[in-house]
Amino acid sequence: MKTQALAQVPGPKPTEAAVVHLSNVVKTYKAGDVEVPAIKGISFDIPRQRFSMIVGPSGSGKTTLLNLIGCIDKPTQGAIVVGGQDVGTLKDNAVSDFRAQRVGFIFQNFSLIPVLSAWENIEYPLMLLGVPARERRERTNRMLQAVGLANQGKQRPNQLSGGQKQRVAIARALVKGPDFVLADEPTANLDSQTGASIIDLMRRMQEEYSTTFVFSTHDPHLMSHADETFTIRDGELVDHVSGGS
């Protein structure tokens, strides 16, 4: 969809232990004349190459927090620093380019492009980055195989099951080699068995590709899968558990 050369995002690539640093982040929405606080001054670091989970009940601000980390929304106050760059200062095109290069998204409702096949959906982010056709083909095939859909590449999203769609979404998020992948309740629309297999797949892919995963859930049973768990409630960080490898 985007044909222009990708603008370079200023600032070095993250080298320190944290891939994302949130500093006193506030997000307030306006509902008419009333201001509704969604995030109330949260500060924490998301460690690099870890499987991080943001846990909290519905309405706690998980999705808002992920949107802010993924640069698809701007904080009302505070700073979000990715790789030494305060992404809040970037202009719209630069933010778009930043997302195209560095962030992978997995959505609760899969959000695949319905007119593209599974293979084309995975290839799509590479086209946005201007990756040459041959390399695109190789990386897409590899990723399709990695998520176990080598035989479903030609199928459109409406021909795939929910679990298969989410596998395509995972492949699409990872194919460009992002700095981190954000998954907003990726198992919410799946049955428990399929949801578990998706979590396993994400975990395996995170390890295999040594990338950073941040996913949100309201299901505390999934906490055992996480390296880092951030618990939020009413827009505030109430707990942080670090463990695992």
Add this chain to the structure above:
Amino acid sequence: MPILKIAFRNIFRNTRRSVTTLLTIAVGATAVLVFGAYITYIQYGVQTASVQRTGHLQVFRNGYFNYGTGAPAEWGIDNYQQVLELIRDDATLKPLTAVVTPIQSLGGIAGNFENNTSKTFFGTGFVPSERDRMKQWNEYGTGSQGLKRSGLKDNDLTQGITGAGLVRILGLCDRLHPEDCPAAPKLVAETLPPSISAASAPPPDLSELASRDKPPDDRQSQQPTIDLLAATAGGAPNVVTLRIARVEVQTLKELDDNYVGMNLGLAQNLIYGRGQHKVSGIVVQLNLTEDLERARARLLALFKEHGLDLEVRDFTELNPQYNQIIGLFRAIFSFISTIIAIVVLFTVTNAMGMSVVERTGEIGTSRAMGVRRQGIRKQFLTEGSLIGIVGATIGVALAYAVAYAINQSSLSWNPPGQASRIPLRVYLIGAEWLIVLTWIGLLVVSALAALVPANRAARMAVVDALRHV
């Protein structure tokens, strides 16, 4: 890049809506093209009729066109035979011209003294064989007939043709039997004072003049005669007798009630008497209309070169109704095209607007993945343009089918400037400019129609778009 691929596939995502939109564009394109092709046919038909009557160009003494028609004898071209030879022998003009022929315009009074009727007339003297050749001109194959064969002979100076109206007015219907020419109703007898009765009789000197020029075998001839009175170049009245060989219905009543056509020699005898014979104009009929400006330039250069004070007028000046007819039809065409463009505009805007609403989530996903606002705008503009392209292409194909069906039918009609019915045709083949303009026009309208929805899609906040269900 996937823009085209996604756009093309999205067109057929909602089949019913896409088919409705495409059909609207296609039917609009068909209507514009078929009507445009019909106008092209009318233009060619009217042009053919005009060129058959007046040629492409006419050469006059400078000023004749604006001032000389009231006294054509005074504005005649001297030594016109030399001018004719100059034009006919010119190496540049020779391959361009079909007919170069002299004409003499004239006006006066036509009288049928047997019936005590008279009427002002205006007419033309021509060379019958060359006039018949002019009638053959049919560059566009329209079948239009601006002229009929005169039936006159070059060496017979006694015969002529008249409009049906003039025949009726002069009380000759019962002898010539033209179409739609009933005998005049009988007047209720009135007793008039002797002085007024005497005044209604033709003046004795005019009757005498007429009787002098009557051919000796007039009484035995089957063809009725009329007497034509006109002023000579010197101002003296002159009369000739004309046998009516044929009645030719003219397209306009005014013309039909006044027209007399005759051999050039007879017209010259009437206008110039025993003086030097001149002509009021020289008709130049070209093989192809596209050579008109080239021929005009050459004629003017030729006259300048030889010191001739002559002017050149083209058929659109000689037939002012030509531009009026074409202008009228073009105005109707513009009106219809505008209406269709507006319908297409609203249809595509509506379809694209619905598409944007339906794909709000998809827009959010694309933006989240890094597509810029401009990329979203391009996506929807491309889709609008593609709808225009597909619809217009279908419309062109449909228009060809409709045009073929019309041209194969036996429909006939009576076009402007024609006295008789001709086959109804539409000229789509040969109207490539019309097809290209219509196609591009619909593409532009469709792209413009997509602009508002595309901007709305591009301006969406990513978070809001992703939240949309």
